[in-house]
Amino acid sequence: MTTTQPFVRPATAADLGAIQALLQRAVTLPDAAATPHERLLVVVRSAADDGDGDGDGDDDSDNGSRVGRDIDNDSDSDSANDSANDTSAARQTVLATLRLRPVIGLDRPHVSYHVGCTVHAAAELGLFHRQRTLLLGHDHTGASELADIAWLQQGAPLAEQAAALRLGVRAALLAVAMQRRAYAATLVAELPGPRDSAGQSPFWHGLGRRFYAGDPQAAAQQHGPAWRSLVAALLPRQPVYASFLPSAAATAIGQVAPAAALLADVLEDAGLRYSHHVNVEDGGPLLEAMLDDLPGVATARRWTLAADAPPPGAPAMLLGTTGATRALRAAAQAMPGPHGKLRVALATRQRLGGLLPGDTVWAADCALPSGAQGSPA
Amino acid sequence: MKQPVPPAKSTPAGSAASTSDPGPQRYLLRAALPTDLDALERMAAASATGITTLPADRVALAARLARSTQAFASGDDSSGEEIYLFVLEDLATTEAQGRPRIVGTSGIAASAGFADRFYSYRNEMVVHASPALAASNRVHTLHLCHDLTGHTLLTSFYIDPAHEHTLAPQLLSRARLLFIQTFADRFSDRIAAESPGLSDDSGRCPFWDAIGRRFFDMDYPTIERLTGGRSKGFIAELMPHSPIYVPLLPEEAQWAIGQLHPVSELPFSILLDEGFDAETYVDIFDGGPTVEARLAMLKTVTRARRVRLRVRLREEAAAAAGTAGTALSTPWLLVAGTQRGAFRAVLRQGAPAGGEIVLDADTARLLQAEAGAEVCVAALDVFQAPGDDVGADGDGDGDGDGDGDGDESGSIRGTPGSEGTAP
Numbered sequence: 001m002t003t004t005q006p007f008v009r010p011a012t013a014a015d016l017g018a019i020q021a022l023l024q025r026a027v028t029l030p031d032a033a034a035t036p037h038e039r040l041l042v043v044v045r046s047a048a049d050d051g052d053g054d055g056d057g058d059d060d061s062d063n064g065s066r067v068g069r070d071i072d073n074d075s076d077s078d079s080a081n082d083s084a085n086d087t088s089a090a091r092q093t094v095l096a097t098l099r100l101r102p103v104i105g106l107d108r109p110h111v112s113y114h115v116g117c118t119v120h121a122a123a124e125l126g127l128f129h130r131q132r133t134l135l136l137g138h139d140h141t142g143a144s145e146l147a148d149i150a151w152l153q154q155g156a157p158l159a160e161q162a163a164a165l166r167l168g169v170r171a172a173l174l175a176v177a178m179q180r181r182a183y184a185a186t187l188v189a190e191l192p193g194p195r196d197s198a199g200q201s202p203f204w205h206g207l208g209r210r211f212y213a214g215d216p217q218a219a220a221q222q223h224g225p226a227w228r229s230l231v232a233a234l235l236p237r238q239p240v241y242a243s244f245l246p247s248a249a250a251t252a253i254g255q256v257a258p259a260a261a262l263l264a265d266v267l268e269d270a271g272l273r274y275s276h277h278v279n280v281e282d283g284g285p286l287l288e289a290m291l292d293d294l295p296g297v298a299t300a301r302r303w304t305l306a307a308d309a310p311p312p313g314a315p316a317m318l319l320g321t322t323g324a325t326r327a328l329r330a331a332a333q334a335m336p337g338p339h340g341k342l343r344v345a346l347a348t349r350q351r352l353g354g355l356l357p358g359d360t361v362w363a364a365d366c367a368l369p370s371g372a373q374g375s376p377a
Numbered sequence: 378m379k380q381p382v383p384p385a386k387s388t389p390a391g392s393a394a395s396t397s398d399p400g401p402q403r404y405l406l407r408a409a410l411p412t413d414l415d416a417l418e419r420m421a422a423a424s425a426t427g428i429t430t431l432p433a434d435r436v437a438l439a440a441r442l443a444r445s446t447q448a449f450a451s452g453d454d455s456s457g458e459e460i461y462l463f464v465l466e467d468l469a470t471t472e473a474q475g476r477p478r479i480v481g482t483s484g485i486a487a488s489a490g491f492a493d494r495f496y497s498y499r500n501e502m503v504v505h506a507s508p509a510l511a512a513s514n515r516v517h518t519l520h521l522c523h524d525l526t527g528h529t530l531l532t533s534f535y536i537d538p539a540h541e542h543t544l545a546p547q548l549l550s551r552a553r554l555l556f557i558q559t560f561a562d563r564f565s566d567r568i569a570a571e572s573p574g575l576s577d578d579s580g581r582c583p584f585w586d587a588i589g590r591r592f593f594d595m596d597y598p599t600i601e602r603l604t605g606g607r608s609k610g611f612i613a614e615l616m617p618h619s620p621i622y623v624p625l626l627p628e629e630a631q632w633a634i635g636q637l638h639p640v641s642e643l644p645f646s647i648l649l650d651e652g653f654d655a656e657t658y659v660d661i662f663d664g665g666p667t668v669e670a671r672l673a674m675l676k677t678v679t680r681a682r683r684v685r686l687r688v689r690l691r692e693e694a695a696a697a698a699g700t701a702g703t704a705l706s707t708p709w710l711l712v713a714g715t716q717r718g719a720f721r722a723v724l725r726q727g728a729p730a731g732g733e734i735v736l737d738a739d740t741a742r743l744l745q746a747e748a749g750a751e752v753c754v755a756a757l758d759v760f761q762a763p764g765d766d767v768g769a770d771g772d773g774d775g776d777g778d779g780d781g782d783g784d785e786s787g788s789i790r791g792t793p794g795s796e797g798t799a800p
Binding site: 223 | 505506507509510512514516518587591592593594611614615616617619620621622624625626
């Protein structure tokens with residue numbers, strides 16, 4: 001068995017089991033009729049049997065050399081097996097998942113605490129106290145959101161985890177660029193806050209529990225994501241001084257759970273930044289960005305595929321089919337002009353679903369952060 | 378929070394009556410004079426608890442006495458800045474100089490906050506409900522407010538412990554209301570009074586520790602020193618201005634909200650009996666209750682009557698002395714003069730009738746009122762029974778158990794700091 005380069009595609013019903021396993025809760029596919037631009041994406045990798053005789057054109061030597069290498073690598077000799085294998089979700093491993101919501105807060109309130117600052121100062125008394133405040137609100141109403149982000153961690157090297165997440169996030173941004181008007185000016189993504197070994201949040205213990213004595217996890221299971229808007233009706237609506245909270249709760253404000261540090265890095269690498277808002281449940285931070293300022297959106301444009309391959313050393317770009325049915329990272333050379341074309345390898349075209357010269361493809365810069373492994377072949 | 382005071386009734390307390398003991402008639406409340414400085418200093422030193430309007434500082438006390446003297450004597454319209462200090466003389470006890478001993482004091486600040494704002498926390502309850510979660514909570518919040526700015530404040534109550542089981546506290550506290558009513562144009566029609574909250578002997582205050590200390594990182598005595606006697610509003614400006622959610626406070630602080638320091642139970646109980654509301658406001662520093670009421674709704678004020686003074690002839694006095702049953706049914710009265718500059722009030726038994734009250738010549742002299750002058754009277758809920766020393770009041774200790782131990786107020790000490798702070 002060998003593995004191939006990961007790619008991103010919309011989730012199907014066959015993926016739900018794997019997605020739920022990653023998220024550890026039930027999920028549903030987007031309702032195409034109700035929310036046509038909502039995307040539930042999966043980053044998957046096909047598994048190919050050596051010598052399976054399936055005639056899929058595996059380049060065994062290439063695939064074999066890819067095992068253990070950075071999955072962001074790509075090469076002209078890349079296997080074309082994906083185009084055949086990935087038609088079967090059963091033969092793909094879901095590495096990561098994420099949901100792109102075009103708009104939040106319009107069907108049910110999207111609540112969060114704004115983390116503010118107020119200064120109490122009296123020069124005559126030598127007093128200068130900076131106080132953090134929490135103000136419950138719906139500040140991100142109308143924003144787009146990256147949500148339900150989860151990834152395969154067990155047994156996967158950290159670099160592979162990062163690469164899968166990065167690919168998923170960049171693919172989501174490319175999907176935004178393709179349908180820019182369907183999404184908002186801002187994008188938010190929530191990170192989980194710290195919890196103890198029993199899954200209890202010190203932030204909730206110090207704040208939310210004083211206003212709702214029920215079990216938040218049980219309520220979340222019963223009511224789904226809507227539970228936060230339900231519990232918000234019980235939470236303080238006036239500013240709360242963080243100094244009134246127990247120290248563990250105050251410390252947890254805006255902190256990322258250690259297990260989500262990688263996700264925080266990936267989102268920040270994509271251009272999202274702490275928005276000075278935290279979620280009401282565990283105090284985890286909400287990251288935010290102006291979508292048009294994100295490189296993953298700002299550099300995205302539509303190209304026509306050229307017939308010839310890119311020269312050796314061409315940089316990697318994020319490539320996506322129109323309709324966001326497939327996205328992957330591969331070497332490509334842009335030839336700007338009134339009829340700008342994009343050179344990609346034949347194998348890449350095959351992985352993109354058998355595209356032909358003259359077909360349309362979307363591409364965005366996809367430089368790796370400094371220190372990350374891999375470079376396009 | 379506070380329990381309502383039981384209905385007034387006659388209760389024996391204190392020492393046994395003696396024919397030589399004039400009982401409650403031994404007390405005279407009058408406007409404080411500069412010559413009372415030593416007595417005030419003694420009383421200020423007797424209490425170290427609470428936020429005091431009787432600072433244990435001779436210079437400050439002298440200044441307050443001077444302000445008070447000016448306020449009593451001033452012919453100008455009230456500016457609101459005035460303070461009025463009263464002292465209670467025990468006419469049955471004389472000092473070395475032959476003057477009656479001062480055994481208590483109380484005061485009035487004409488306008489809370491005066492040129493500044495007067496800060497309080499207002500108790501509010503908000504109901505948060507989430508039907509979907511089948512949860513509904515009454516949430517207690519404290520709102521920093523200026524509601525009581527401009528109210529007239531009752532301040533500076535102190536009674537020597539030896540006299541707290543007598544009717545003296547009634548005279549000391551309630552006569553102020555007659556004064557305010559008589560000179561209503563100098564006061565607000567709304568009255569308030571602060572009472573010290575819970576703190577220990579070292580000055581540690583759970584309410585302050587939970588709220589103020591988070592913004593100042595200092596104990597309250599230190600803060601008070603630093604402000605150098607300026608208005609507390611200066612400090613309040615640095616306190617959180619958004620509502621405080623009580624459930625977020627430590628339990629000890631939650632319990633302290635609206636709780637009295639034990640030293641202020643006696644004056645507080647009198648105020649409750651008057652009809653003050655004690656549920657709405659608390660002090661922003663120690664969480665002690667701040668009571669508030671409309672002047673016109675207070676018990677003493679509703680009972681107050683203006684009557685002519687008729688001085689009893691010597692023969693009438695002798696006849697009255699032979700009427701043993703009179704004391705059984707005759708209520709004790711607050712009797713106050715109507716001169717601002719020489720305000721005086723005493724306790725006497727009697728029943729005004731026909732627009733006049735009959736008092737003996739000594740009482741008239743104490744009140745500095747001549748026959749035919751107007752005096753103000755208001756009945757207390759106290760009737761003296763034969764053989765009893767009047768010490769119960771129905772609103773002070775008021776235990777009514779007849780064991781004479783004063784029960785709830787047995788350990789009570791007066792507090793110069795009760796009923797307010799400097800305006």
